[in-house]
Amino acid sequence: MIETENLHLRRPLECDLDAIHAMRSDLDIMRHLGGRALTREEAWHRLTRLVGHWTLRGYGMFVIVEKGSGAVVGEVGLFDGCRGLSPAFDRAPEAGWILAAQAHGKGYASEAAAAAHRWFAQTHGEQRSVCIIAPDNLASLRVAQKLGYKSFGQVDYQGGPVTMLERIPD
Template sequence: MIETENLRLRRPEIDDLDAIHAMRSNPDVVRHLGGRTLSREEAWHRLTRIAGHWALRGYGMFVVVEKHSGAFVGEIGLFDGCRGLSPDFDNAPEAGWILAAAAHGKGYASEAAAAAHRWFAETHGARRSVCIIAPENHASLRVAQKLGYKGFGQVEYQGHPVLMLERIPG
C-alpha cells in the first residue's frame, strides 16, 4: 500500500466491484474514454484484468481511496496495455488514471499518479513511460503535464483520436 497526504493506493480487491462498476457506468466519467459505460459484467472483467496484471507483471492499476473517509476515488497506475499503437508506444509501461465523479477537481489524480510513478521507479526502475489522452480531455492533459509527459504523436484508438505522450525520467 502507498499512502499520500490524502490517499491510499492499494491493489484491487474483490470488494471493489461495486465501486468500479459505479464509476465506469457514469457517462460523465467515461466520456473521454470512448464514451461507453460498462455493464456489471464488464466491470467484473475490468476488475479481474487489473488484478491479473498484478499477478503477471508485479505492477498495475492501483485502487485509490480517500484516507479520511475510505471512499473509493478511482484507478491509477502503470500497466502494459498491449494496444498495438506503435513500437514507440507499446514498448513502455503505460500510465493511466480514472477517477469517480465525486473525486474530480480535488487534485487527487495528480497526487495519486505522482505516488504511483515514484513507487514504479523504486520497485521496477526509472524508465520511460507513455500514456494516451483524448485531445479534448483538458483535465487529464494537465495531470500528464504535471507528471512531466510530453506529446510525441497522435493516432486513432478504437475509432477516436488520441494523443500519445511520453515521460522520460531525468
C-alpha cells in the same frame, strides 16, 4: 499500500467491484474512455484484468481510496496495455488514471499518479513511460503535464483521436 496526504493506493480487491462499476458506468467519466458505460459484467472483467495484471507483471493499476471517507474514488498506476499503437508506444509501461466524479477537482489525480510513478521507479527502476489521452480531456492533459509527459504523436484508437505522450526520466 502507498499512502499520500489524502489517499491510500492499494491493489484491487474483489470488494471493489461496486465502486468500479459505479465509476465506469458514469457517462460523464467514460466519455473520454470509449464513450459508453460499462455493464456490471464488464466491470467484473475490468476488475479481474486489474488483478491479473499484478500477477503477470508485478505492477499494475492501484485502487485509490480517499483517506477521509474510506471510499474507493478511482484507479491509477502503470501497466502494459498491449494496444498495438506503435513500437514506440507499446514497448514502454503505460500510465493511466481515472477518478470518480466525487473526487474531481481535489488534485487527487495528480497526487495519486505522482505517488504511483514514484513507487514504480523505486520498484522497477526509472524508465520511459507513455500514456494516451483524448485531445479534449483537458483535465487529464494537465495531470500528464504535471508529471512531465510530452506529446510525441496522435493516433486513432477505438474510433477517435488520442494524443500519445511520453515521460523520459532525467
